[in-house]
Amino acid sequence: MNEEIARAVALLRAGELVAIPTETVYGLAADATNPDAVAKIFVAKGRPADHPLIVHLPDAQALDAWARDVPAAARQLASAFWPGPLTLILKRQPHVLDAVTGGQDTVGLRVPNHPLALALLREFGNRAGHVAGLAAPSANRYGRISPTSVTDVRAELGAKVSLVLDGGACAVGIESTIIDFSCAVPRVLRPGAITAVAIARVLGVAALAGKAEHADIATPRVAGSDTAHYAPQTPLRLVDRNQLAGAIKDALAAGLRLAVLARSVKVIAAPGLAWHAAASEAGAYAHDLYAQLRVLDAAGSDLILVEAPPMTDEWLAVIDRLQRAACGSGESDET
Ligand code: TXA
Ligand code: MG
Secondary structure, three states: OOHHHHHHHHHHHOOOOEEEOOOOOOEEEEEOOOHHHHHHHHHHHOOOOOOOOEEEOOOHHHHHHHEOOOOHHHHHHHHHHOOOOEEEEEEEOOOOOHHHHOOOOEEEEEOOOOHHHHHHHHHHOOOOOOOOOEEOOEOOOOOOOOOOOHHHHHHHHHHHOOEEOOOOOOOOOOOOEEEEOOOOOOEEEEOOOOOHHHHHHHHOOOOOEEOOOHHHOOOOOOOOOOOOOOOOOOOEEEEOHHHHHHHHHHHHHOOOOEEEEEOOOOOOOOOOEEEEEOOOOHHHHHHHHHHHHHHHHHOOOOEEEEEOOOOOHHHHHHHHHHHHHHHHOOOOOOO
Protein backbone atom coordinates (compact mmCIF):
# COMPACT_ATOMS: atom_id res chain seq x y z
CA MET A 1 0.00 0.00 0.00
CA ASN A 2 1.12 3.51 -0.84
CA GLU A 3 2.57 5.22 2.26
CA GLU A 4 0.37 8.33 1.94
CA ILE A 5 -2.74 6.18 1.72
CA ALA A 6 -1.66 4.18 4.79
CA ARG A 7 -1.27 7.48 6.65
CA ALA A 8 -4.65 8.70 5.45
CA VAL A 9 -6.35 5.46 6.52
CA ALA A 10 -4.75 5.64 9.96
CA LEU A 11 -5.86 9.26 10.44
CA LEU A 12 -9.41 8.53 9.24
CA ARG A 13 -9.69 5.52 11.55
CA ALA A 14 -8.51 7.74 14.40
CA GLY A 15 -11.39 10.13 13.66
CA GLU A 16 -9.32 12.82 11.90
CA LEU A 17 -10.04 14.75 8.69
CA VAL A 18 -8.19 14.12 5.44
CA ALA A 19 -8.61 16.17 2.26
CA ILE A 20 -8.91 13.89 -0.74
CA PRO A 21 -8.80 14.39 -4.49
CA THR A 22 -11.81 13.36 -6.57
CA GLU A 23 -12.43 13.85 -10.28
CA THR A 24 -14.89 16.71 -9.51
CA VAL A 25 -13.37 18.81 -6.69
CA TYR A 26 -11.32 18.06 -3.57
CA GLY A 27 -13.32 16.66 -0.65
CA LEU A 28 -12.86 17.01 3.11
CA ALA A 29 -13.25 13.42 4.28
CA ALA A 30 -14.14 11.79 7.58
CA ASP A 31 -15.23 8.29 8.62
CA ALA A 32 -18.99 8.49 7.90
CA THR A 33 -19.76 6.11 10.78
CA ASN A 34 -17.94 8.18 13.41
CA PRO A 35 -20.09 11.06 14.77
CA ASP A 36 -17.14 12.92 16.33
CA ALA A 37 -15.20 12.77 13.07
CA VAL A 38 -18.22 13.97 11.05
CA ALA A 39 -18.71 16.84 13.51
CA LYS A 40 -15.16 18.03 12.75
CA ILE A 41 -16.12 18.55 9.09
CA PHE A 42 -18.79 21.07 10.05
CA VAL A 43 -16.39 22.93 12.34
CA ALA A 44 -13.59 23.06 9.75
CA LYS A 45 -15.89 24.33 6.99
CA GLY A 46 -18.00 26.62 9.16
CA ARG A 47 -20.98 24.81 7.65
CA PRO A 48 -24.48 24.79 9.21
CA ALA A 49 -25.15 21.43 10.90
CA ASP A 50 -28.34 20.68 8.95
CA HIS A 51 -26.57 20.52 5.58
CA PRO A 52 -26.27 16.86 4.57
CA LEU A 53 -23.01 15.28 3.37
CA ILE A 54 -22.33 12.92 0.48
CA VAL A 55 -20.98 9.48 1.49
CA HIS A 56 -18.26 8.20 -0.84
CA LEU A 57 -18.12 4.46 -1.49
CA PRO A 58 -15.47 2.20 -3.06
CA ASP A 59 -17.92 0.57 -5.52
CA ALA A 60 -21.59 0.14 -6.41
CA GLN A 61 -21.74 -3.15 -4.41
CA ALA A 62 -21.57 -1.02 -1.26
CA LEU A 63 -24.86 0.74 -2.15
CA ASP A 64 -27.11 -1.55 -0.14
CA ALA A 65 -25.06 -1.16 3.02
CA TRP A 66 -26.06 2.53 3.03
CA ALA A 67 -29.37 2.72 1.13
CA ARG A 68 -32.61 0.71 1.25
CA ASP A 69 -35.39 0.17 -1.31
CA VAL A 70 -32.98 1.12 -4.07
CA PRO A 71 -35.02 1.62 -7.28
CA ALA A 72 -33.91 -0.27 -10.41
CA ALA A 73 -33.41 3.06 -12.18
CA ALA A 74 -30.89 4.15 -9.53
CA ARG A 75 -28.94 0.91 -10.01
CA GLN A 76 -29.01 1.51 -13.76
CA LEU A 77 -27.41 4.93 -13.27
CA ALA A 78 -24.87 3.53 -10.81
CA SER A 79 -23.78 0.90 -13.29
CA ALA A 80 -23.70 3.37 -16.17
CA PHE A 81 -21.85 6.22 -14.44
CA TRP A 82 -19.92 4.90 -11.39
CA PRO A 83 -17.18 5.48 -10.69
CA GLY A 84 -18.00 9.01 -11.84
CA PRO A 85 -19.40 12.47 -11.10
CA LEU A 86 -22.90 11.36 -10.10
CA THR A 87 -24.51 11.41 -6.64
CA LEU A 88 -27.68 9.43 -5.91
CA ILE A 89 -30.07 10.50 -3.15
CA LEU A 90 -31.68 7.34 -1.76
CA LYS A 91 -33.58 6.22 1.32
CA ARG A 92 -31.03 5.64 4.04
CA GLN A 93 -30.26 2.52 6.06
CA PRO A 94 -31.12 3.03 9.75
CA HIS A 95 -27.45 3.07 10.85
CA VAL A 96 -26.61 6.16 8.76
CA LEU A 97 -25.86 9.04 11.13
CA ASP A 98 -28.22 12.02 11.38
CA ALA A 99 -25.15 14.24 11.23
CA VAL A 100 -24.46 12.86 7.74
CA THR A 101 -28.03 13.13 6.42
CA GLY A 102 -28.94 16.40 8.11
CA GLY A 103 -31.63 14.42 9.95
CA GLN A 104 -33.36 13.47 6.69
CA ASP A 105 -34.52 9.98 5.79
CA THR A 106 -32.26 10.00 2.73
CA VAL A 107 -28.54 9.71 2.08
CA GLY A 108 -26.39 10.97 -0.81
CA LEU A 109 -24.03 8.33 -2.24
CA ARG A 110 -21.32 8.42 -4.85
CA VAL A 111 -18.31 6.41 -6.11
CA PRO A 112 -15.66 8.95 -7.18
CA ASN A 113 -13.56 8.33 -10.28
CA HIS A 114 -10.09 9.13 -9.02
CA PRO A 115 -7.42 6.45 -8.55
CA LEU A 116 -6.20 7.85 -5.20
CA ALA A 117 -9.72 8.24 -3.80
CA LEU A 118 -10.64 4.73 -4.89
CA ALA A 119 -7.46 3.22 -3.46
CA LEU A 120 -8.12 5.04 -0.19
CA LEU A 121 -11.77 3.94 -0.06
CA ARG A 122 -10.83 0.31 -0.73
CA GLU A 123 -8.11 0.33 1.91
CA PHE A 124 -10.27 2.18 4.42
CA GLY A 125 -13.08 -0.34 3.89
CA ASN A 126 -10.82 -3.32 4.19
CA ARG A 127 -11.98 -4.39 7.66
CA ALA A 128 -14.40 -7.18 8.46
CA GLY A 129 -17.85 -6.03 9.58
CA HIS A 130 -17.18 -2.37 8.87
CA VAL A 131 -19.72 -0.55 6.67
CA ALA A 132 -17.05 1.69 5.21
CA GLY A 133 -17.81 5.06 3.69
CA LEU A 134 -16.24 8.49 3.73
CA ALA A 135 -18.43 11.53 4.30
CA ALA A 136 -16.91 14.33 2.24
CA PRO A 137 -18.20 17.74 1.27
CA SER A 138 -16.14 19.98 -0.98
CA ALA A 139 -12.99 21.06 0.90
CA ASN A 140 -13.75 24.80 0.97
CA ARG A 141 -14.96 27.09 3.70
CA TYR A 142 -18.73 27.38 3.67
CA GLY A 143 -20.06 29.46 0.75
CA ARG A 144 -16.68 29.77 -0.94
CA ILE A 145 -15.27 28.42 -4.20
CA SER A 146 -14.65 24.65 -4.24
CA PRO A 147 -10.97 23.67 -4.44
CA THR A 148 -9.70 21.89 -7.55
CA SER A 149 -6.03 21.61 -6.50
CA VAL A 150 -3.98 21.00 -3.36
CA THR A 151 -2.97 24.67 -3.32
CA ASP A 152 -6.65 25.66 -3.25
CA VAL A 153 -7.38 23.23 -0.38
CA ARG A 154 -4.52 24.71 1.66
CA ALA A 155 -5.75 28.25 0.89
CA GLU A 156 -9.25 27.29 2.08
CA LEU A 157 -8.55 25.14 5.12
CA GLY A 158 -4.91 25.61 6.08
CA ALA A 159 -4.11 23.86 9.34
CA LYS A 160 -7.69 22.67 9.85
CA VAL A 161 -6.92 19.47 7.98
CA SER A 162 -4.30 16.96 9.14
CA LEU A 163 -3.40 15.65 5.68
CA VAL A 164 -4.09 16.67 2.08
CA LEU A 165 -3.67 13.84 -0.43
CA ASP A 166 -2.22 15.24 -3.65
CA GLY A 167 -4.08 13.90 -6.66
CA GLY A 168 -3.23 16.77 -9.00
CA ALA A 169 -5.78 19.05 -10.66
CA CYS A 170 -9.36 17.74 -10.72
CA ALA A 171 -10.30 16.43 -14.18
CA VAL A 172 -13.96 17.57 -14.13
CA GLY A 173 -13.60 20.73 -12.04
CA ILE A 174 -17.20 21.19 -10.81
CA GLU A 175 -19.23 19.16 -8.30
CA SER A 176 -21.14 15.98 -9.18
CA THR A 177 -24.61 15.85 -10.70
CA ILE A 178 -27.11 15.04 -7.94
CA ILE A 179 -30.19 12.94 -8.75
CA ASP A 180 -32.90 12.53 -6.14
CA PHE A 181 -34.55 9.10 -6.06
CA SER A 182 -36.43 9.66 -2.80
CA CYS A 183 -39.66 10.65 -4.55
CA ALA A 184 -41.78 8.96 -7.24
CA VAL A 185 -39.99 10.56 -10.20
CA PRO A 186 -36.21 11.04 -10.18
CA ARG A 187 -35.18 14.68 -10.46
CA VAL A 188 -32.02 16.71 -10.82
CA LEU A 189 -31.06 18.52 -7.61
CA ARG A 190 -27.71 19.83 -8.86
CA PRO A 191 -26.59 19.82 -12.51
CA GLY A 192 -23.09 18.52 -13.23
CA ALA A 193 -20.86 17.10 -15.93
CA ILE A 194 -23.22 14.16 -16.43
CA THR A 195 -26.09 16.00 -18.07
CA ALA A 196 -29.84 15.49 -17.63
CA VAL A 197 -30.02 14.42 -21.27
CA ALA A 198 -27.35 11.72 -20.75
CA ILE A 199 -29.19 10.44 -17.66
CA ALA A 200 -32.59 10.45 -19.38
CA ARG A 201 -31.05 8.46 -22.22
CA VAL A 202 -29.77 5.74 -19.86
CA LEU A 203 -33.15 5.60 -18.10
CA GLY A 204 -35.02 5.51 -21.41
CA VAL A 205 -37.19 8.51 -20.52
CA ALA A 206 -37.81 11.65 -22.55
CA ALA A 207 -36.60 14.10 -19.89
CA LEU A 208 -35.86 14.46 -16.17
CA ALA A 209 -37.67 16.72 -13.74
CA GLY A 210 -36.01 19.57 -11.86
CA LYS A 211 -32.93 21.38 -13.05
CA ALA A 212 -33.29 19.87 -16.53
CA GLU A 213 -35.96 22.48 -17.21
CA HIS A 214 -34.21 25.70 -18.13
CA ALA A 215 -36.77 27.90 -16.36
CA ASP A 216 -35.80 26.19 -13.13
CA ILE A 217 -32.18 27.00 -13.25
CA ALA A 218 -32.13 29.71 -10.60
CA THR A 219 -33.95 27.59 -8.04
CA PRO A 220 -31.59 25.12 -6.41
CA ARG A 221 -33.53 22.31 -4.80
CA VAL A 222 -30.67 20.66 -3.01
CA ALA A 223 -31.81 20.45 0.57
CA GLY A 224 -29.82 22.72 2.77
CA SER A 225 -28.18 24.57 -0.08
CA ASP A 226 -28.75 28.21 -0.73
CA THR A 227 -28.39 30.20 -3.90
CA ALA A 228 -25.40 32.16 -2.64
CA HIS A 229 -22.59 29.68 -3.06
CA TYR A 230 -19.31 29.24 -4.92
CA ALA A 231 -18.80 32.93 -4.39
CA PRO A 232 -15.84 35.20 -5.04
CA GLN A 233 -15.43 38.27 -2.84
CA THR A 234 -15.34 40.65 -5.82
CA PRO A 235 -18.83 41.45 -7.16
CA LEU A 236 -19.56 39.25 -10.21
CA ARG A 237 -22.19 39.81 -12.89
CA LEU A 238 -23.35 37.44 -15.59
CA VAL A 239 -24.00 39.28 -18.85
CA ASP A 240 -25.56 38.12 -22.13
CA ARG A 241 -23.14 37.96 -25.05
CA ASN A 242 -24.91 40.74 -26.96
CA GLN A 243 -24.83 43.05 -23.93
CA LEU A 244 -21.21 42.47 -22.99
CA ALA A 245 -19.64 45.36 -24.89
CA GLY A 246 -22.20 47.81 -23.46
CA ALA A 247 -21.72 46.55 -19.91
CA ILE A 248 -17.94 46.90 -20.25
CA LYS A 249 -18.22 50.46 -21.56
CA ASP A 250 -20.61 51.43 -18.74
CA ALA A 251 -18.32 49.98 -16.06
CA LEU A 252 -15.23 51.68 -17.51
CA ALA A 253 -17.11 54.96 -17.78
CA ALA A 254 -17.96 54.63 -14.08
CA GLY A 255 -14.22 54.35 -13.37
CA LEU A 256 -14.29 50.70 -12.30
CA ARG A 257 -11.33 48.37 -12.61
CA LEU A 258 -12.77 45.49 -14.54
CA ALA A 259 -12.05 41.80 -15.10
CA VAL A 260 -13.89 40.03 -17.91
CA LEU A 261 -14.24 36.27 -18.44
CA ALA A 262 -15.50 35.65 -21.94
CA ARG A 263 -15.66 32.98 -24.62
CA SER A 264 -15.86 35.69 -27.29
CA VAL A 265 -12.75 37.23 -28.76
CA LYS A 266 -11.66 40.41 -27.03
CA VAL A 267 -14.09 43.14 -28.08
CA ILE A 268 -12.56 46.09 -26.24
CA ALA A 269 -9.09 46.93 -24.99
CA ALA A 270 -8.76 49.68 -22.41
CA PRO A 271 -6.67 50.57 -19.37
CA GLY A 272 -8.31 49.14 -16.25
CA LEU A 273 -9.70 46.18 -18.20
CA ALA A 274 -8.26 42.66 -17.78
CA TRP A 275 -9.58 40.19 -20.35
CA HIS A 276 -9.55 36.48 -19.47
CA ALA A 277 -10.24 34.03 -22.27
CA ALA A 278 -12.58 31.18 -21.34
CA ALA A 279 -12.75 27.80 -23.08
CA SER A 280 -15.37 27.55 -25.80
CA GLU A 281 -16.30 23.94 -24.97
CA ALA A 282 -18.41 23.21 -21.83
CA GLY A 283 -16.19 20.46 -20.37
CA ALA A 284 -13.02 22.54 -20.68
CA TYR A 285 -14.84 25.61 -19.30
CA ALA A 286 -15.97 23.61 -16.24
CA HIS A 287 -12.48 22.21 -15.76
CA ASP A 288 -11.02 25.72 -15.54
CA LEU A 289 -13.95 27.53 -13.92
CA TYR A 290 -13.07 27.55 -10.21
CA ALA A 291 -9.38 28.19 -10.84
CA GLN A 292 -10.40 31.09 -13.12
CA LEU A 293 -12.74 32.50 -10.46
CA ARG A 294 -9.92 32.40 -7.90
CA VAL A 295 -7.59 34.26 -10.27
CA LEU A 296 -10.29 36.81 -11.17
CA ASP A 297 -11.08 37.32 -7.50
CA ALA A 298 -7.44 37.87 -6.58
CA ALA A 299 -6.84 40.40 -9.38
CA GLY A 300 -7.99 43.40 -7.33
CA SER A 301 -10.79 44.42 -9.70
CA ASP A 302 -13.93 46.26 -8.61
CA LEU A 303 -16.16 44.09 -10.79
CA ILE A 304 -16.01 40.77 -12.63
CA LEU A 305 -18.15 40.50 -15.76
CA VAL A 306 -18.77 37.00 -17.11
CA GLU A 307 -20.19 36.43 -20.56
CA ALA A 308 -23.14 34.04 -20.12
CA PRO A 309 -22.72 30.74 -21.98
CA PRO A 310 -25.61 29.40 -24.09
CA MET A 311 -28.62 27.87 -22.28
CA THR A 312 -28.15 24.35 -23.64
CA ASP A 313 -28.05 21.02 -21.78
CA GLU A 314 -24.25 20.73 -21.79
CA TRP A 315 -23.85 24.23 -20.28
CA LEU A 316 -26.45 23.99 -17.49
CA ALA A 317 -24.00 22.97 -14.77
CA VAL A 318 -21.58 25.80 -15.61
CA ILE A 319 -24.43 28.33 -15.75
CA ASP A 320 -25.71 27.09 -12.38
CA ARG A 321 -22.29 27.68 -10.78
CA LEU A 322 -21.93 31.10 -12.43
CA GLN A 323 -25.37 32.16 -11.21
CA ARG A 324 -24.52 31.08 -7.67
CA ALA A 325 -21.18 32.88 -7.89
CA ALA A 326 -22.97 36.05 -9.02
CA CYS A 327 -25.54 35.74 -6.27
CA GLY A 328 -23.11 35.32 -3.38
CA SER A 329 -20.32 37.57 -4.65
CA GLY A 330 -19.12 40.80 -3.09
CA GLU A 331 -19.49 39.76 0.52
CA SER A 332 -16.47 40.14 2.75
CA ASP A 333 -15.44 37.37 5.12
CA GLU A 334 -16.48 39.40 8.15
CA THR A 335 -20.18 39.36 7.25
O1 TXA B 1 -18.59 16.30 -6.52
C1 TXA B 1 -19.05 16.30 -5.39
O2 TXA B 1 -20.21 15.96 -5.15
C2 TXA B 1 -18.12 16.76 -4.26
C3 TXA B 1 -17.00 15.72 -4.11
C4 TXA B 1 -16.10 16.01 -2.95
O3 TXA B 1 -17.55 14.45 -4.04
N1 TXA B 1 -18.84 16.90 -3.04
C5 TXA B 1 -19.70 17.91 -2.81
O4 TXA B 1 -20.21 17.94 -1.52
O5 TXA B 1 -19.98 18.74 -3.65
P1 TXA B 1 -20.95 19.20 -0.91
O6 TXA B 1 -21.24 18.84 0.50
O7 TXA B 1 -20.16 20.41 -1.15
O8 TXA B 1 -22.28 19.24 -1.71
C6 TXA B 1 -23.18 18.17 -1.54
C7 TXA B 1 -24.57 18.61 -1.80
C8 TXA B 1 -25.05 19.59 -0.74
O9 TXA B 1 -25.66 20.69 -1.38
C9 TXA B 1 -26.05 18.78 0.06
O10 TXA B 1 -27.09 19.58 0.51
C10 TXA B 1 -26.51 17.74 -0.95
O11 TXA B 1 -25.38 17.45 -1.70
N2 TXA B 1 -26.97 16.52 -0.28
C11 TXA B 1 -26.24 15.62 0.39
N3 TXA B 1 -27.03 14.67 0.94
C12 TXA B 1 -28.31 14.99 0.59
C13 TXA B 1 -29.59 14.43 0.85
N4 TXA B 1 -29.72 13.33 1.61
N5 TXA B 1 -30.67 15.03 0.34
C14 TXA B 1 -30.56 16.14 -0.43
N6 TXA B 1 -29.38 16.75 -0.70
C15 TXA B 1 -28.27 16.18 -0.21
MG1 MG C 1 -19.72 22.32 -1.58
